Each structure stands twice: as C-alpha cells, then as structure tokens.
Amino acid sequence: MAGRGKLIAVMGDEDTVTGFLLGGIGELDKHRRPNFLVVEKETSLAEIEETFRWCQECSGDRGPRGPEERVPPAGSPTVSALCPSLSLFPVGRGFLAREDVGMILISQALAEQIRPAVAAHARALPAVLEIPSKDHPYDPARDSVLRRARGLFAPDELR
Numbered sequence: 001m002a003g004r005g006k007l008i009a010v011m012g013d014e015d016t017v018t019g020f021l022l023g024g025i026g027e028l029d030k031h032r033r034p035n036f037l038v039v040e041k042e043t044s045l046a047e048i049e050e051t052f053r054w055c056q057e058c059s060g061d062r063g064p065r066g067p068e069e070r071v072p073p074a075g076s077p078t079v080s081a082l083c084p085s086l087s088l089f090p091v092g093r094g095f096l097a098r099e100d101v102g103m104i105l106i107s108q109a110l111a112e113q114i115r116p117a118v119a120a121h122a123r124a125l126p127a128v129l130e131i132p133s134k135d136h137p138y139d140p141a142r143d144s145v146l147r148r149a150r151g152l153f154a155p156d157e158l159r
Contacts, residue, residue: 006102009035009095053094107133
C-alpha cells in the first residue's frame with residue numbers, strides 16, 4: 001500500500017496564498033490545522049514565526065523531539081504553558097514541526113521578517129523555498145537557501 005505524500009505549505013500575502021490554494025495545495029490535517037498562512041497587516045510577527053517553526057525555547061533544539069510533541073492530544077497544553085514568551089498557539093502548530101509537510105513556500109519579504117528562524121532551519125525536510133510576491137520581486141542576494149547552495153560549490157563549478 002502506498003504511503004501518503006507530503007504537503008506543500010505556503011506563507012505569504014493574500015494574493016500569493018490564494019494562487020497556490022487555487023492550484024490545489026490547501027488542506028486541513030486531522031487536527032484542523034491548515035497548511036497555509038495568509039499574512040495581513042494585522043498579523044503579528046510572533047504568529048508568523050510560530051506558524052513557521054517549532055518554538056526553540058520550548059523544545060531546546062531545532063525541531064520536535066518525538067511524535068508526542070508533533071501532534072497535541074486532546075486537552076494538551078498550549079505553548080504558553082510551556083513557553084511564556086508565546087501564547088495562544090497549540091503545541092506543534094509550526095510547519096517545521098509537522099510530519100506531513102515536505103516543503104514550505106514563503107514569500108521572500110516575509111522570510112526577511114523572520115530571517116533568524118529561517119536561517120536556523122538546517123534539516124532537509126521540510127525544504128524551505130523563498131518565493132517572490134506581488135509587491136516584492138525575488139532577490140537572489142537575500143535568499144538564504146541559495147547562499148547555502150552556492151557554498152557547496154566552487155565558483156568555477158557554477159559557470
């Protein structure tokens with residue numbers, strides 16, 4: 001029996017996310033968590049960062065330690081109970097903490113706002129790709145993934 005594939009998560013402005021949702025990537029998991037985040041003017045930086053990643057302050061590392069931390073059981077504590085610096089978010093909400101997410105598409109302008117969290121992600125999965133948005137064109141000089149890839153090759157190999 002074939003296993004279920006991984007999801008693509010997307011974070012960005014309304015037009016960017018809507019385009020991907022119209023393309024069919026939108027999904028809710030069994031805990032009713034969406035694989036997308038529409039960022040508006042009212043969206044707090046804490047909510048953006050928590051949706052992207054696992055709370056390092058709570059787990060002590062760059063990702064969840066085990067299955068019990070990935071999917072919160074009914075009545076589980078919120079992150080605010082474990083990490084007072086964050087509130088209102090259930091444990092394991094971040095896309096990096098989800099086993100069903102294989103790729104995170106994030107608008108480059110949004111990635112700049114949470115650059116430390118994006119730069120701290122070192123695992124292969126989920127892959128993090130920075131994409132352009134309607135108001136901000138793609139700038140290769142600001143893409144942390146591209147900078148890492150360039151570091152793997154000698155300059156003469158890139159020609």
